[in-house]
Amino acid sequence: MARLVRLLGDGTPVTTERLIAATALSHRSVTDVLGRLEPWLESGPRGHRLREPAEPWGTTLRGSAREVERRMAELTAAAPRRRRQLDHVAATVETRVRRARYLADHYDLDGATVLCVGDHDLTSLALALLAPRCRVAVVDVDDELLEHVDRSAAQLGAAVACRFADLRLGLPADLAATADLVFTDPPYTPEGVRLFAARGCEALRRDDHSRLLLCYGHGERQPTLGLKVQAVLHALHLLVEEVRPGFNRYEGAQAIGGASALYVTRPVAATWRTVERDPPGGDRIYTHGPMAVEAGERPLPEALARELPDPLPVAELWRLSERHAAARPERRPKLPETAAADLSLAPALAPRLLLAYRGRRLRLALPGAAANALLAAEGWQGRLLGASYRLRLIARDGALAVIEAERRDDAVTGPQLLARQVAEHPAAAAASSLREGLIAAGAARTKNEARAVLAELPNLDARPMDLPLHQLRQLADALPALAGRNVSQSV
Numbered sequence: 001m002a003r004l005v006r007l008l009g010d011g012t013p014v015t016t017e018r019l020i021a022a023t024a025l026s027h028r029s030v031t032d033v034l035g036r037l038e039p040w041l042e043s044g045p046r047g048h049r050l051r052e053p054a055e056p057w058g059t060t061l062r063g064s065a066r067e068v069e070r071r072m073a074e075l076t077a078a079a080p081r082r083r084r085q086l087d088h089v090a091a092t093v094e095t096r097v098r099r100a101r102y103l104a105d106h107y108d109l110d111g112a113t114v115l116c117v118g119d120h121d122l123t124s125l126a127l128a129l130l131a132p133r134c135r136v137a138v139v140d141v142d143d144e145l146l147e148h149v150d151r152s153a154a155q156l157g158a159a160v161a162c163r164f165a166d167l168r169l170g171l172p173a174d175l176a177a178t179a180d181l182v183f184t185d186p187p188y189t190p191e192g193v194r195l196f197a198a199r200g201c202e203a204l205r206r207d208d209h210s211r212l213l214l215c216y217g218h219g220e221r222q223p224t225l226g227l228k229v230q231a232v233l234h235a236l237h238l239l240v241e242e243v244r245p246g247f248n249r250y251e252g253a254q255a256i257g258g259a260s261a262l263y264v265t266r267p268v269a270a271t272w273r274t275v276e277r278d279p280p281g282g283d284r285i286y287t288h289g290p291m292a293v294e295a296g297e298r299p300l301p302e303a304l305a306r307e308l309p310d311p312l313p314v315a316e317l318w319r320l321s322e323r324h325a326a327a328r329p330e331r332r333p334k335l336p337e338t339a340a341a342d343l344s345l346a347p348a349l350a351p352r353l354l355l356a357y358r359g360r361r362l363r364l365a366l367p368g369a370a371a372n373a374l375l376a377a378e379g380w381q382g383r384l385l386g387a388s389y390r391l392r393l394i395a396r397d398g399a400l401a402v403i404e405a406e407r408r409d410d411a412v413t414g415p416q417l418l419a420r421q422v423a424e425h426p427a428a429a430a431a432s433s434l435r436e437g438l439i440a441a442g443a444a445r446t447k448n449e450a451r452a453v454l455a456e457l458p459n460l461d462a463r464p465m466d467l468p469l470h471q472l473r474q475l476a477d478a479l480p481a482l483a484g485r486n487v488s489q490s491v
Contacts, residue, residue: 001025002058002108004033005050013047059109060133068129069097075125075152080144082120085289087187089253091121098247099183100126102262107181107211109134115175117167117184117200124149128158137161137179139172139203143348146468150459162459164468166349167199168283169318172466174429179203185215185248188256189293190228192285197236198275201267210267212238215248217260233263237270281315290345300342300365301397308340308363308402314349317341321356325427335359343370344400350374351472352465354385354405356426362405363394371401380476387412387419415479417441422464422475430467430475431460434482443485453485 004023007014019030034041034048041048063071073093082088091099100123103109110133116124119138128136138149138160146162153160163172182203186196197214204210214233218225233240240263247262286292299305312320317339324332340363343350347370354362354374366374375391376382382391389405396402412420421437422430435450444450454460457478459471467475 009050015047059104088120096126100130112180114181115179139163143469147470194232195280198280214263217256238265311340355465380473384476387416388423414483
């Protein structure tokens with residue numbers, strides 16, 4: 001489309017036939033654009049042209065390819081180690097920049113939103129370096145990676161919105177239907193591709209311009225694996241517009257020749273109906289580790305299993321908590337008096353589930369280190385969550401533990417009042433809950449005053465359970481100063 005407008009704006013009349021040949025757009029699309037531009041067109045026997053030269057149209061770029069590669073090499077060297085159990089395989093620096101360049105060359109990114117669904121290759125940072133007017137967001141299950149992306153973006157003077165999500169449970173609420181483009185390099189299993197592609201489709205705006213770009217590779221002697229993944233894309237009603245073999249190169253991944261293809265796909269109306277009707281599910285999506293597709297069950301030790309009465313699948317408890325938090329009081333589903341879940345393989349969900357759950361009592365099986373972090377009263381997790389729960393150890397067995405969180409009913413003040421306000425409104429953005437808390441704590445008279453106070457703090461525009469751990473820690477650390485403000489300071 002940009003090429004069509006450039007042709008019309010170069011001063012020479014252009015026929016409809018030449019516009020079609022030069023852009024590969026259909027006759028219907030070309031004539032539709034000409035119709036929309038008619039007030040600014042001069043049309044005659046020789047063709048069409050704009051009365052005035054067209055402004056340059058396309059992505060505003062910054063920095064040379066060599067400079068972007070140099071910066072990406074530095075950012076890559078400082079990144080957290082890859083996590084094999086999440087199927088992390090490092091793409092080369094050249095591939096990371098190539099991805100950003102492809103997006104910038106093929107789409108008008110100025111003002112557009114690009115979401116990276118999983119980003120262990122730091123594609124978001126390459127895009128932020130190359131296309132400064134693009135809005136970039138990342139969703140990932142790796143908190144260390146999210147902290148690296150967030151801090152690196154700040155050092156670059158870029159804004160990259162970072163959200164935590166275990167995609168098996170769902171997509172962060174504030175990312176739904178917000179992206180123009182989604183880029184993902186998912187686990188290379190049919191289950192992993194379906195999950196990441198479906199969540200990516202949920203994040204896309206529902207219009208004709210949205211695209212999902214997905215990486216996938218398989219060995220040349222395993223065509224059946226490639227066929228299974230293509231069947232997944234077909235089942236999601238994703239139109240494959242382009243395939244670029246060998247587009248991505250990796251440091252390793254020898255089973256697939258150290259390379260994968262880039263699939264450019266277009267969702268249609270049936271795509272979103274399919275995602276709504278048949279949402280992705282299943283815990284096992286990886287090729288390595290305890291959550292691999294072929295991994296066996298790992299039951300809890302009997303001493304701990306006894307302390308988890310009727311445990312619910314994590315996804316079921318999470319979605320029940322989300323529905324309860326978002327519904328009007330008279331329509332809320334009933335929560336069990338005591339809920340239990342095994343998070344021994346997903347400890348990052350523990351503080352998030354405590355922020356999402358609104359029942360009376362919750363028991364969690366966790367690795368010992370994750371349990372200790374919650375039980376430490378002076379630690380940031382204890383300070384943030386201890387205002388709403390009495391947290392205690394129930395049992396230990398080797399490297400695992402069961403803790404219980406029982407909701408508190410007593411009155412609290414100061415920082416605990418703000419912490420409780422955040423925890424007891426899980427469907428609201430953290431900023432919204434804190435505004436109400438500041439007024440209740442006497443640290444602001446009005447919402448506008450509270451809003452001015454919170455303007456000093458970043459990363460409050462999402463639900464608390466969707467924030468990366470380092471941003472939750474920053475929130476917990478800021479509560480004493482917020483609660484200690486005098487109203488006069490807010491004016």
